[in-house]
Amino acid sequence: MSINDTADKIISMEIRGAGKIAREAVSALRDHAETLPRTGDVSIFIREMELAADLLLATRPTAVSLPNAVQIVMRDVRSASNEEAARRILREKANEFIWSSRTALDRISVMGANHIPDGSVVMTHCNSSAALGSIIEAKRQGKDIEVYATEVRPWNQGRITIKTLNDHEIPTTYIVDSAARTMMKEVDLVIVGADAITVNGAVVNKIGTSQIALCAHEARKNVIVTAETYKFAPRTILGERIQIEERPTNEVLPDDIAAGLPFVRIKNPVFDVTPAEYIDLIITEAGAIPPHLAFTIMREYLGWGLGELQNQFLSLEKD
Numbered sequence: 001m002s003i004n005d006t007a008d009k010i011i012s013m014e015i016r017g018a019g020k021i022a023r024e025a026v027s028a029l030r031d032h033a034e035t036l037p038r039t040g041d042v043s044i045f046i047r048e049m050e051l052a053a054d055l056l057l058a059t060r061p062t063a064v065s066l067p068n069a070v071q072i073v074m075r076d077v078r079s080a081s082n083e084e085a086a087r088r089i090l091r092e093k094a095n096e097f098i099w100s101s102r103t104a105l106d107r108i109s110v111m112g113a114n115h116i117p118d119g120s121v122v123m124t125h126c127n128s129s130a131a132l133g134s135i136i137e138a139k140r141q142g143k144d145i146e147v148y149a150t151e152v153r154p155w156n157q158g159r160i161t162i163k164t165l166n167d168h169e170i171p172t173t174y175i176v177d178s179a180a181r182t183m184m185k186e187v188d189l190v191i192v193g194a195d196a197i198t199v200n201g202a203v204v205n206k207i208g209t210s211q212i213a214l215c216a217h218e219a220r221k222n223v224i225v226t227a228e229t230y231k232f233a234p235r236t237i238l239g240e241r242i243q244i245e246e247r248p249t250n251e252v253l254p255d256d257i258a259a260g261l262p263f264v265r266i267k268n269p270v271f272d273v274t275p276a277e278y279i280d281l282i283i284t285e286a287g288a289i290p291p292h293l294a295f296t297i298m299r300e301y302l303g304w305g306l307g308e309l310q311n312q313f314l315s316l317e318k319d
C-alpha cells in the first residue's frame with residue numbers, strides 16, 4: 001500500500017486502533033523506501049522519508065503510538081552514513097517494531113488474563129486489541145467469563161468487539177454507552193486499551209472511558225488498562241499536552257438535520273482523559289504497573305524520548 005493510501009485509510013478510520021495504526025504506518029514507511037530510486041545521496045533519501053513520515057504523523061493527532069513508532073524507525077536512519085546503510089536500518093527497525101509490537105500484545109494478553117479471575121464479568125469499551133487479547137486469553141485458559149461491551153458512539157467500534165467475542169464463544173452483553181453505570185453492578189472489573197498515557201499516569205482512550213472509570217471507582221470495581229510501552233508519551237514530561245482529536249460533526253448528526261438547528265452546536269471529541277486515581281493497573285509487555293510509575297516506563301523503554309528532551313533543554317539553556 002502506498003504512503004498516501006495508508007494515510008488516507010488512517011484518516012478515514014479504515015485503519016484504526018492505536019497499535020494497528022502504528023504497525024501499518026511503519027510498514028508503509030518500509031514499503032515507501034523501496035519505491036524511492038537510489039540516488040547515492042543519503043540526505044535525499046532521508047528527506048523523502050521525513051516527508052512520508054510527516055504525512056503519516058498528520059493523520060490523527062491523539063494516539064501517541066503513531067509518533068513513537070515513526071521515531072523508533074526513523075531515529076537511527078537520520079544518522080546513517082550512507083544511503084544503503086539508511087535503507088538497511090529503516091528496513092530492520094520497521095520489521096523489528098512490527099514483530100515486537102505483536103510480541104507485546106501476546107505478553108499483555110497473558111498478563112491481562114492473569115488479572116481476570118475465573119467466573120468474572122468484565123466490562124470493556126471500544127475495540128482494543130490489547131484488552132480483547134486479555135479477555136480471549138482468559139477464555140482460552142478455560143476461565144468462565146462474561147463480557148459487557150459498549151456501543152461506542154458514533155463509530156460503533158463496539159460492533160467489532162462483540163463480533164470478535166462472539167467468534168470466541170464468549171457470552172457477551174451489548175449495551176448503549178449510557179447504560180454503563182446502571183450495568184456496573186453486574187460487573188467485576190473493567191478492561192480497556194489506551195491511545196496515550198501521560199507522565200502522571202493519566203490514560204487517554206476512546207471518549208466515554210473516563211465516565212466508565214468513574215462509575216467503576218464509585219462501585220469499587222477495578223479498572224485495568226492494557227497498553228504497549230509505545231503508548232506512553234515522553235513529551236508529556238515537558239508539559240506537552242495530548243491533543244484530543246475532534247472529528248467531523250456529521251459523524252454525530254447528519255448535516256441535513258444539523259442545518260435545520262441553527263442554534264445547536266455539535267461537538268465530536270473522540271478521546272477523553274481518565275485521571276490516574278481511577279486506574280488500578282496498567283498492563284504493559286514489560287509488566288503490570290500502578291499508573292504513577294508511568295515515568296519509569298518512559299525512562300526504561302522510551303529512553304530516546306528523554307534524551308531528546310534533555311537536548312532540547314540544553315539548547316534552551318544555550319539560547
Ligand SMILES: O=P(O)(O)OC[C@H]1O[C@H](OP(=O)(O)O)[C@H](O)[C@@H]1O
Pocket residue numbers: 016017018019020125126127128129130131157192193194195205206270
Ligand atoms: O491499540 P489497541 O489496543 O488495539 O487500541 C487502543 C485504542 O485505539 C482505539 O482508537 P480508535 O478506534 O482508533 O479511535 C480505541 O480508543 C482503543 O481503545
